[in-house]
Amino acid sequence: MTVQRDAAGANGARTVPDATVARLATYLRVLTGLGEDAATTVSSDELAVAAGVNSAMLRKDLSFLGSYGIRGVGYDVATLTEEIARTLGLTVHRSVALIGIGNLGQALAGYAGFASRGFRIAALVDADPARVGTTVHGMTVRDIADLERVVADEDITIAVLATPAAVAQDVCNRLVAAGVTSILNFAPVVLAVPGHVDVRKVDLAAELQILSFHESRKSLLADGDRKLFDRRHAAPSQGSNNSLVARNSGARKSVGARA
Numbered sequence: 001m002t003v004q005r006d007a008a009g010a011n012g013a014r015t016v017p018d019a020t021v022a023r024l025a026t027y028l029r030v031l032t033g034l035g036e037d038a039a040t041t042v043s044s045d046e047l048a049v050a051a052g053v054n055s056a057m058l059r060k061d062l063s064f065l066g067s068y069g070i071r072g073v074g075y076d077v078a079t080l081t082e083e084i085a086r087t088l089g090l091t092v093h094r095s096v097a098l099i100g101i102g103n104l105g106q107a108l109a110g111y112a113g114f115a116s117r118g119f120r121i122a123a124l125v126d127a128d129p130a131r132v133g134t135t136v137h138g139m140t141v142r143d144i145a146d147l148e149r150v151v152a153d154e155d156i157t158i159a160v161l162a163t164p165a166a167v168a169q170d171v172c173n174r175l176v177a178a179g180v181t182s183i184l185n186f187a188p189v190v191l192a193v194p195g196h197v198d199v200r201k202v203d204l205a206a207e208l209q210i211l212s213f214h215e216s217r218k219s220l221l222a223d224g225d226r227k228l229f230d231r232r233h234a235a236p237s238q239g240s241n242n243s244l245v246a247r248n249s250g251a252r253k254s255v256g257a258r259a
Contacts, residue, residue, distance in 0.1 A: 016064045016087070023061050024084050026051045031081040043074035085118075095122035095154050097180075099171055100162035101131050101141050104186060108160060110137045122154040127167070144171070151178040158182040165189040 016024075030050045034042055048055040062068065062075075065083050069075050085091055096119050098109055109124055124136055127144040134141050142150050150156065159180045163171055168187035175183065182198045185191055191199050 020061045020064060021088070023051065023053060023057070024088060026053075027058070027061070028081065028084045028088065028090075031077055031084065034077050035081055039077050041074045042077055042080075044069065047075065090118040093118050093120055094158055095120050095156050096158045096160060097121075097123040097125060097150060097154065097156045097175075098160045098162065099125045099144070099147075099175070100164075100187075101126040101128075101136055102162065105162040106136055108162060108186075109139065119158070122156060123150045125150060127163075147171070147174050148178045151175065151180060156180055158184070160184045160186070161191075162186045 027047065030047060031042070044055045044058050048058040051058065053061075059069075062080075065087055068080050068083060096114070098105055098121055101109065101124050105124070105126070109121060114121055121139070124139050124141045125144055125147060126132055126141050131141050132143045151159075156178075157180060159175050159182070161168055161171060161175075161183055165188045168185070168189050169191060172183060172185075172191045172193065176193060176197055181196060183191065183193070183200070185199055185201045186204075188203055188205065190201070193199055
């Protein structure tokens with residue numbers, strides 16, 4: 001089932017499919033880069049190519065926002081950037097709690113891209129006594145026992161879950177009870193949440209398995225193409241040569257008889 005989001009554009013409130021929301025985030029990344037390069041306008045074709053989609057899909061996605069293009073000119077980079085950011089809710093900076101400060105959690109805590117896109121890592125939380133109280137990327141790791149207090153004190157509405165699978169659901173339940181309504185889940189488990197809570201799952205191992213599948217398919221196709229090539233270019237067998245000679249001889253005799 002496709003989850004849909006409300007977006008208020010020039011045409012009033014509209015529902016935006018999740019797939020479109022994901023592509024809007026990609027368009028925003030491209031537009032941000034164009035803005036940093038001092039570009040003022042971009043055509044739909046240029047933006048589509050940079051985002052890895054076709055121009056028809058791009059125009060359909062942007063139609064959810066309203067009409068911002070100018071025929072023969074394209075889109076104003078600054079205006080479209082602002083509108084997509086507003087649609088994605090990025091005009092308000094959001095406080096995020098990162099739960100689970102293992103290797104993955106520490107890498108996420110150090111990712112500079114969160115702040116540049118409107119997200120502030122407001123709290124690092126872990127259950128390991130050896131990590132609690134330590135400093136990671138300038139922040140003190142808080143105790144999971146204080147999770148509810150952390151959520152309240154830092155006004156957390158989004159949490160990033162990088163815990164082991166065995167404890168992910170319990171931590172999720174506590175986050176939801178404390179008022180968190182959006183969770184980015186890196187734990188290799190499917191979380192059960194109430195209808196008002198949004199969960200996005202990131203399974204790195206599953207993504208690698210999908211790539212492995214495609215690699216296997218490419219190998220099979222390459223092997224099949226190679227065998228077909230070999231069959232088409234194989235030297236004729238002796239039997240085939242004899243048949244060809246016989247057919248040619250018969251043809252000459254037929255011609256001689258008619259003459």
